[in-house]
Structures are given as structure tokens and as C-alpha cells.
Amino acid sequence: MTTAPSPVEAPPYESDRLFRRLLATHPGVVVDAEALLSAAPAGSPDRLPPLVRLLECAREAGLPVALRGEHRYARVRSEYGRHGLHDLWTEVLPAGQHQHASDLPYVTAVLPEQAQEFLTPVPGLLVTVAGRLTGPPQHPVPLQPYAEGVFVQLMTGRTYAQITELSRYPRSFIGNTTSRSVRLRGCVNAAHLIARAIVDGYLDPVLALRTAVSPPTAPKPADLDFLIATIGSELTDVARRFGRTVGTVIHRRHFAIRALGGLTPIHARAIALAIGVVPDSAIPARGPYPVDGRGPTVRPT
Numbered sequence: 001m002t003t004a005p006s007p008v009e010a011p012p013y014e015s016d017r018l019f020r021r022l023l024a025t026h027p028g029v030v031v032d033a034e035a036l037l038s039a040a041p042a043g044s045p046d047r048l049p050p051l052v053r054l055l056e057c058a059r060e061a062g063l064p065v066a067l068r069g070e071h072r073y074a075r076v077r078s079e080y081g082r083h084g085l086h087d088l089w090t091e092v093l094p095a096g097q098h099q100h101a102s103d104l105p106y107v108t109a110v111l112p113e114q115a116q117e118f119l120t121p122v123p124g125l126l127v128t129v130a131g132r133l134t135g136p137p138q139h140p141v142p143l144q145p146y147a148e149g150v151f152v153q154l155m156t157g158r159t160y161a162q163i164t165e166l167s168r169y170p171r172s173f174i175g176n177t178t179s180r181s182v183r184l185r186g187c188v189n190a191a192h193l194i195a196r197a198i199v200d201g202y203l204d205p206v207l208a209l210r211t212a213v214s215p216p217t218a219p220k221p222a223d224l225d226f227l228i229a230t231i232g233s234e235l236t237d238v239a240r241r242f243g244r245t246v247g248t249v250i251h252r253r254h255f256a257i258r259a260l261g262g263l264t265p266i267h268a269r270a271i272a273l274a275i276g277v278v279p280d281s282a283i284p285a286r287g288p289y290p291v292d293g294r295g296p297t298v299r300p301t
Contacts, residue, residue: 013126013136013204014050019057021280022107022137022201026124029058031089032110033069033076039131040079049131051109055088058107065089066106105140109133124201139185139202141289147181150174155194155203155270156211157263186287188232191266195231198273199280208270212261218277219256227256227268232284 023029031051039051048056058065067073067089077087105123112127112134125138143151146169153163164171178190187193197203209216219227226249229238239246253265260277262268272278 013133014053015204015206016053016057018201018204019054020061021199022124023058023061023063024280025200026063026105026107028064028066028106029055030066030068030093030106030108031055032114033067033072034114035109035111035128035131036067036076036088037072037079038111038128040076040083040085050133051126051128051131052085052088054107054109054126054133059088064091067092068110070094107137136202136204139197139200141184143181143184144177147177150178151181151190151194151197151203152207154190154264154266155198155205155208157208157213157267159264184290186289188284191230191269192232192284192286194266195269195273195283196286198270199283203270205270205274208262208267209274211263211267212271213263214261216261216271216275216277217259219259223252223256223259224272224277226253227265227272228278228282230265231269 035051039049055065065088067076069076070092073092080086080088107124107126108118108122109126109128110118112129115122115125115127118125122138122142123140127134146167149167150163153166154160158166160171160174164174167174169177182189182193185193185196187196194203198205218224226238226242229241230249230253233241235246235249239249242249244252257263257265257268260268260271262271269278273280273283
């Protein structure tokens, strides 16, 4: 009998693979000069801090990097030259230009105390301490902390019943919060939202991998097809599309979940994305974000 996974804490957001995922869905980076200066003392060609690795990944991908803080440009360049590091930016923003990325979903890296200078929603906001990224980037449509927590718990294998038992919120509140969050982020259901957040670089699937109940292996392709097909579709629709019964869809999907060491379909898909069994391209795209004016107005802390 499987047991619920133990509580999971998010590690610092500093994996190159996650950086590349994030940059694949964002057309560039805005980095504050003060944040780069905080990273420089630890910077060396042998061991680069996470913030510098983010910018290196952007360079490798051929993406623009805008340096925010024109008055600090000379100092930043001198400091990085002293450590044998080349320029990590492609342009310098004019003084006072703080919303360079307001029209495009750029990743924005600043010091924690500078975060309040940016208006919500901030596309891919990252905050740093001495060049170390302190958490995953803020989504263009931010959620309240408890909502983010629900999705992390779902990704790591907990059910709604387990989350209700562990939290101080009633099941109806968690359900309503999930439904509203799914709508705000242009997704079909919680499974779609979580898979999309992983692909877009906002959730770390390594957390799911840590709670696998057995070493994950690649499922049979046919079983994996059912696991993927049920991300944003009803079981009856999937059964009709494949010409199978609902029972067969559930049965074959279960084989895929078991092979991956997952506790739930959501958990198994996250594990599959973590180990590369499911390609990012297999996850359905999100719809446009609603513009009805009822989105969140307060950045989570």
C-alpha cells in the first residue's frame, strides 16, 4: 500500500535545466546592476552563482539581456572583468527606465528589496541574495501563497483530501481556489495548470521526483499516451478519441503511473517531465489570460 509523501520544501531555484525551460517561454532577461554586483564576489569561471548561470543560459540561447541601472554600468563591467567574466548583457537601459519588459514576458532579476518597484503582474520576477536566486520566478498571473502551496502539494502526490486534512482550509475553499486559479492562468484543469507551469519554468518537477514511491522507468508508449491525453480532457473524450472504453483508459493510465513511481496522474506527469520521458512539446498550450479585471492585484510574499 502506498503512503502519502512527506512534506516537501522548495529548494533554491538554480538548475540550468529549469533556467532553460524558463527562457524557452520568455524572450529575454532584465537584470538589475545591484543584483549583478551582489553575485560578482562569488563569480569565477569555475563556479558561477545561479544568477550568473541564468544569464549564461540566456547568452547560449541568443536572448537579449538588458542591464537595469545605467549609473552602475561602469562598476559592474569593472567588477566582472576583475573576475575574468565577460559582459553578460546585450544592452543597458536608460536611467529611470524600469518597465522595459512590461509589454513582453521578460525574466526580471532584482534584489529582494527592489521587488516592490515593479507593478503586478511582473513577468518572471526573480529575487536574489548575493547572487543566489531565492525562489522560483513569479508567474505573470500571480496567485496567493496558499494557492501556490496547493499546486506544489498536488505535484508531489497529495490528493485534495490529504491537502484538506493537512491545511486549515475546508475542501470547498481549496476546490474554489483551484478552479479560480486554473481560469486565471488560461488552463483547463489543475492537471493542465501544473504541467504547463513545469514546462514554462514556474514549478520544479524535481520535487515530484523526490517523492516517487519507486525508481521511475519509462512506461510503455501506449500507456504513456493515455497519461498525456488525460491532462486537459475528460476520460470519456479520451476514450472516444482512442476508440476504447473509459475503463481501458483508466487501466492503461494506471500502468504508466505505476511505472513512473507516481501516486496520482498529476504526480506521474511531473515525474515524467523531470526525467524527460514526456517532452515539453506534449503539454497542451494554455489559453489567453482572462482580461475581465478580476485577476489578483497583490503579489504573494
